[in-house]
Amino acid sequence: xxxxxxxxxTVIHGLVLGTLFLLAFAGGLAGLWSLKPGLMTTAGIxxxxxxxxxxxxxxxxxxxxxxxxxxxxxxxxxxxxLSTVGEDAYAGCANAILPNATCSxxxxxxxxxxxxxxxWHAFGMEWKEHVTWAAPILATAAAFLVVxxxxxxxARPWLRAAVIVMFVGAFAAAVVGGAFGAFLNKxxxxx
Amino acid sequence: xxxxxxxxxxxxxGVAPELAGLDLAEKPDGPAAxxxxxxxxxxxxxxxxxxxxxxxxxxxxxxxxxxxxQGVGPLAGKATVATIIWLVSWLVxxxxxxxxxxxxxxxxxxxxxxxxxxxxxxxPLFFDIFHT
Numbered sequence: 434x435x436x437x438x439x440x441x442x443t444v445i446h447g448l449v450l451g452t453l454f455l456l457a458f459a460g461g462l463a464g465l466w467s468l469k470p471g472l473m474t475t476a477g478i479x480x481x482x483x484x485x486x487x488x489x490x491x492x493x494x495x496x497x498x499x500x501x502x503x504x505x506x507x508x509x510x511x512x513x514x515l516s517t518v519g520e521d522a523y524a525g526c527a528n529a530i531l532p533n534a535t536c537s538x539x540x541x542x543x544x545x546x547x548x549x550x551x552x553w554h555a556f557g558m559e560w561k562e563h564v565t566w567a568a569p570i571l572a573t574a575a576a577f578l579v580v581x582x583x584x585x586x587x588a589r590p591w592l593r594a595a596v597i598v599m600f601v602g603a604f605a606a607a608v609v610g611g612a613f614g615a616f617l618n619k620x621x622x623x624x
Numbered sequence: 625x626x627x628x629x630x631x632x633x634x635x636x637x638g639v640a641p642e643l644a645g646l647d648l649a650e651k652p653d654g655p656a657a658x659x660x661x662x663x664x665x666x667x668x669x670x671x672x673x674x675x676x677x678x679x680x681x682x683x684x685x686x687x688x689x690x691x692x693x694q695g696v697g698p699l700a701g702k703a704t705v706a707t708i709i710w711l712v713s714w715l716v717x718x719x720x721x722x723x724x725x726x727x728x729x730x731x732x733x734x735x736x737x738x739x740x741x742x743x744x745x746x747x748p749l750f751f752d753i754f755h756t
Binding site for chain 1: 634636639640643645646648656660666667670674694696700703706710728732736739
């Protein structure tokens with residue numbers, strides 16, 4: 434059992450940081466949702482808020498880690514042009530059934546040598562690589578608001594709802610990245 | 625929309641009596657408004673750079689410069705410059721509003737509007753309209 438360094442980085446990017454993000458989101462959302470008047474004692478609020486602060490900042494940190502490793506480490510391996518020979522942009526992908534040493538994942542998808550795959554890049558990757566950067570921005574802003582107001586969010590339902598909207602917005606952006614990342618790594622894995 | 629911070633605007637303990645034992649300090653809403661609006665600005669610029677790189681080869685070249693030879697392509701500039709704009713706008717708004725009260729609903733809807741437009745601009749079916 435071994436993993437190449439590229440496989441290790443794709444695991445860190447998608448599985449480790451992605452899972453951490455999802456766990457922190459679930460806990461954070463549950464915590465935010467329950468910040469309603471009359472549900473907790475003073476002691477309960479103190480205990481709950483400490484956990485919520487950790488959760489929202491872990492989610493933000495995981496989002497930053499995922500987009501930075503994804504963009505600066507994994508993405509160059511995905512998009513490198515290996516297949517061009519002379520005038521033929523995808524000569525290196527001829528007869529390929531998966532990306533290989535002469536056919537990067539992007540080359541492989543765009544070449545359509547193994548079925549109708551080009552839309553995976555043109556739609557899936559193009560959307561994922563851009564919109565996912567909204568996740569850490571929104572997660573960080575939401576974390577700041579949670580820590581800034583703290584227990585006062587209990588008394589301000591509208592503000593709490595606004596924070597939840599930002600929190601869920603971060604999750605939605607990350608879902609696009611995570612879902613297309615999983616599909617793309619299935620159709621055209623980083624090798 | 626923007627006024628000097630005056631403690632006592634909210635009756636938090638009246639709404640949630642369980643807060644009374646926590647002895648919470650009142651804080652102005654300006655820093656929160658800064659966070660909401662700057663997040664919208666960051667996402668809006670992320671979208672502007674995404675669609676803008678399709679329309680303008682000059683902008684695309686500028687964004688490509690930020691990859692530092694790492695093979696990331698124009699995404700490096702889109703992400704990095706949008707992040708810098710977000711952080712700078714947050715800092716500027718925070719400095720301006722740190723001791724002010726700002727109407728949070730207005731700030732939230734401004735941020736939300738910019739964020740939605742930015743998200744639309746990152747959507748391939750939208751920016752592909754501008755491909756030649």
